[in-house]
Amino acid sequence: MSPAVTRYGHTPLEGLPERVTICEVGPRDGLQNESAVLPVQVKAEFIARLADAGHTVIETTSFVHPKWVPQLADAEELLAAITPRPGVRYQALVPNERGLDRALDLRVRDIAVFGSATETFAQRNLNRTVASSLEMFAPVVARAREAGIAVRGYLSMCFGDPWEGEVPVAQVVHVAVRMMALGCTELSLGDTIGVATPGRVVALLDALADAGIGTGRIAVHFHDTYGQALANTLAALRRGVTTVDASAGGLGGCPYARSATGNLATEDLLWQLEGLGIATGVDLAAMVETSLWMARQLGRPSPSRTVTALAGGGSRDGN
Amino acid sequence: MSPAVTRYGHTPLEGLPERVTICEVGPRDGLQNESAVLPVQVKAEFIARLADAGHTVIETTSFVHPKWVPQLADAEELLAAITPRPGVRYQALVPNERGLDRALDLRVRDIAVFGSATETFAQRNLNRTVASSLEMFAPVVARAREAGIAVRGYLSMCFGDPWEGEVPVAQVVHVAVRMMALGCTELSLGDTIGVATPGRVVALLDALADAGIGTGRIAVHFHDTYGQALANTLAALRRGVTTVDASAGGLGGCPYARSATGNLATEDLLWQLEGLGIATGVDLAAMVETSLWMARQLGRPSPSRTVTALAGGGSRDGN
Numbered sequence: 035m036s037p038a039v040t041r042y043g044h045t046p047l048e049g050l051p052e053r054v055t056i057c058e059v060g061p062r063d064g065l066q067n068e069s070a071v072l073p074v075q076v077k078a079e080f081i082a083r084l085a086d087a088g089h090t091v092i093e094t095t096s097f098v099h100p101k102w103v104p105q106l107a108d109a110e111e112l113l114a115a116i117t118p119r120p121g122v123r124y125q126a127l128v129p130n131e132r133g134l135d136r137a138l139d140l141r142v143r144d145i146a147v148f149g150s151a152t153e154t155f156a157q158r159n160l161n162r163t164v165a166s167s168l169e170m171f172a173p174v175v176a177r178a179r180e181a182g183i184a185v186r187g188y189l190s191m192c193f194g195d196p197w198e199g200e201v202p203v204a205q206v207v208h209v210a211v212r213m214m215a216l217g218c219t220e221l222s223l224g225d226t227i228g229v230a231t232p233g234r235v236v237a238l239l240d241a242l243a244d245a246g247i248g249t250g251r252i253a254v255h256f257h258d259t260y261g262q263a264l265a266n267t268l269a270a271l272r273r274g275v276t277t278v279d280a281s282a283g284g285l286g287g288c289p290y291a292r293s294a295t296g297n298l299a300t301e302d303l304l305w306q307l308e309g310l311g312i313a314t315g316v317d318l319a320a321m322v323e324t325s326l327w328m329a330r331q332l333g334r335p336s337p338s339r340t341v342t343a344l345a346g347g348g349s350r351d352g353n
Numbered sequence: 354m355s356p357a358v359t360r361y362g363h364t365p366l367e368g369l370p371e372r373v374t375i376c377e378v379g380p381r382d383g384l385q386n387e388s389a390v391l392p393v394q395v396k397a398e399f400i401a402r403l404a405d406a407g408h409t410v411i412e413t414t415s416f417v418h419p420k421w422v423p424q425l426a427d428a429e430e431l432l433a434a435i436t437p438r439p440g441v442r443y444q445a446l447v448p449n450e451r452g453l454d455r456a457l458d459l460r461v462r463d464i465a466v467f468g469s470a471t472e473t474f475a476q477r478n479l480n481r482t483v484a485s486s487l488e489m490f491a492p493v494v495a496r497a498r499e500a501g502i503a504v505r506g507y508l509s510m511c512f513g514d515p516w517e518g519e520v521p522v523a524q525v526v527h528v529a530v531r532m533m534a535l536g537c538t539e540l541s542l543g544d545t546i547g548v549a550t551p552g553r554v555v556a557l558l559d560a561l562a563d564a565g566i567g568t569g570r571i572a573v574h575f576h577d578t579y580g581q582a583l584a585n586t587l588a589a590l591r592r593g594v595t596t597v598d599a600s601a602g603g604l605g606g607c608p609y610a611r612s613a614t615g616n617l618a619t620e621d622l623l624w625q626l627e628g629l630g631i632a633t634g635v636d637l638a639a640m641v642e643t644s645l646w647m648a649r650q651l652g653r654p655s656p657s658r659t660v661t662a663l664a665g666g667g668s669r670d671g672n
Binding site: 041042043044046047194199228229230233236237259261262264265267299302305309310311339 | 360361362363364365366512513518519547548549550551552553555556577578579580581582583584586587588615618621624625627628629630657658659662
């Protein structure tokens, strides 16, 4: 427990879970969207620091072709450089069967596939229709599940799309149901451009529950582009969600969607959860140190407000 | 209504008010804490733009001695330069009877007094004890009320204090009750250093209600130092609060408390409220334009995430 938050106490709020699992997406979703390309040793140290801080789910890298994501071209070397900790799940993004083969060769036990709720983003990000992307995922998910591997399904643009505007709830549910029917074990709802507000979050969760996808299989993935990520998180937790994606220090965004900067920073999320007395197992002080270290590697300050505030020392040392 | 938000629709959430009044604190609380000192004509134009955008409560300036707040030394000239609009309340901060005399001379109809929930901050900010500051306010509030003037009571450090750590709820209630007993017509609960989380907000509101201060007389004043302001706002609205303080473009902070940067930006608040279908009467697009204009006057970008996102044009023009 961080000294910072302890000084300001914990006050629970009715209707919230006692424990939340953070899916730390910094090494993949974060670094993929930074312009700097880091050495593999730095990435391996980053992942080790995240595990040291208490993370139990870490998205490590991607098997997307290096032509598309040069930042993660070292997936094989990186996974070989990680010393797995007991109790920690190291996820890797897998776009297709070729990616799955590479992941299986490296004994990856947790993969993720990446879908879109809108046709425009599917075209721009995956270069195919939504239906065609689901066809591409089908054998990936089936083979992974046969091998006993957990499969997270990312679903992008669940709230708004920069080209299509508001994305109807029914359209999101339609794609979500198909992804789960393929065999995904978890669905991460992405607000890729950060436009969601809490009512829309709850409406989508309710519609997914009606369609048979309960909050036990759902994660939320909010971006802080408009500053809404933590209010949306609060609304999702009240509705029963217990897995929240966040990126150390607020690393990354989405290069294919304008204004899509601003993954929710893990530290800002931790400040909220610790203040509410919700356990995560992740140490805030260790995360702040890690994100300050990563900011030095990238040569730019962390966009996380909590990292910035605590780096100043104002609230931690009592002066 | 902004084209930006309309494109992403409105989805209400149960238990929230239909309408919220924003108290726009940019010209006083915001500019007081900027290092630049702006010409009086710029401030007058700022206030006119805020009224044009639809604000009905605008905190304009302060009658604190210019020695302490040189940024607002032009209070008399500024108030003379404002052409009041019907239906708009122009508040001014008044620290003592001398300040009240100046305000009355200028026909100010809305004043605010400024208290502290902690002894350390009272000493540092007001140079006196909490009890002595209340004695100083007593004749100010009494004379103002006799003159038919509304008196907002600001209460700082309602959640945490950088020197004292967590501030007990009972201590905040103790000071709050005394401020209301003096005759304040509204109480603005300040999270001066931005450390609050939603459970603590609700606990304080409940304790104040038990002490006879209902949400109808309460405003919330959150800082975004740790990124918590909008989640706290959501929790407060659910508990019945309908007045929220915010600062155009996120101007200002508090120079006497370390790490106290980050007034909640009016635009970030508007993005949330519009997305929830909560009426404010304030136009988001006009606010973004005003805050971009003010950023040019100050020679630095706005810290508001919504201003930054919409200035890029990504979500507004659909590209």
